[in-house]
Amino acid sequence: MEILLADIPEDGLHIDGSFPKAIFDLSEDDSIRPVSDVFYDADVYKFEDAVVFSGRLQGKFQLQCARCLEYFEYDADFNWSSDLDLEKKQYSFDLKEIVREDFLLELPSSPMCDEMVEGKVCEKADLIDRIAASDEREDEDSGDGRDVWGALDDFGKEN
Template sequence: MKFNPSDIGDEIVSMSGTLPGETLDLKEQGIRTDGEIAYRLTIQREEETLIVLGKLQTKLQLQCGRCLDWIPWPIEIDDFCVTFEPPLATSIDLTENVREDIILRLPLRAACELDAEHRCPRSGKSYPPKDAVETPMQGGDVWQSLDKLKIKE
């Protein structure tokens, strides 16, 4: 998933394709890939800076923190953004940026949503209502936390 900065002139360059799910190199337990990573990006030059913007899409499976079943976990990122300042390499590989961006948006802990009878829709196991149902932490929260960090600086 490389491009050459010298190919980016005044025109916006589009780049799209797929990467194998294994690119994510997931080592943590309770998470696995379930398909390719599709990307649709544009690269543009603003003076000496290169700006890459676009969308990423992939499918993962997360293990339910409650009953250990695997839950399909689609990921859609529509604000992928990386900038490159000089000195620019002759060839820039975006694979690691894509990997990091997806991993940043993963929840810290996933749990299935129980149905009205407090059963896991996948395993059928029943959980009494006393168990507080924790909402899985979505990527948005991660960004909010990051934003707060930035304000503190």
């Protein structure tokens, strides 16, 4: 959606609306899956060499947990505050591209499902915790370690 710089008045332009999730054009196995239209609601201000957006971005996504690789639901709702630097002869910009890029920038880059979904247990994190806990238990049991070395010593003598 092309917005002409000439159409932005001195005291700013209010824009609101939505774009279909197809604007993201991501592959199925990308760690980000948009699942709804995305919504924008902002004031746009024009300066000599930049355009500034100030408002809100919203949309529903599935994000892939960086640990267990499962997808979980994520409702994006960002304060949208962004600058677009203008080229010398630029007379317009594509709002769709700005919205797309700003969502991708704002979405968490290595999300953990159990940190972002209340009450969710990340199975991978749970497993790592259990392995760590069982290692600690073995360390506490100091008798075992010596016996292993003792057995190795005996083995050496016999040969």
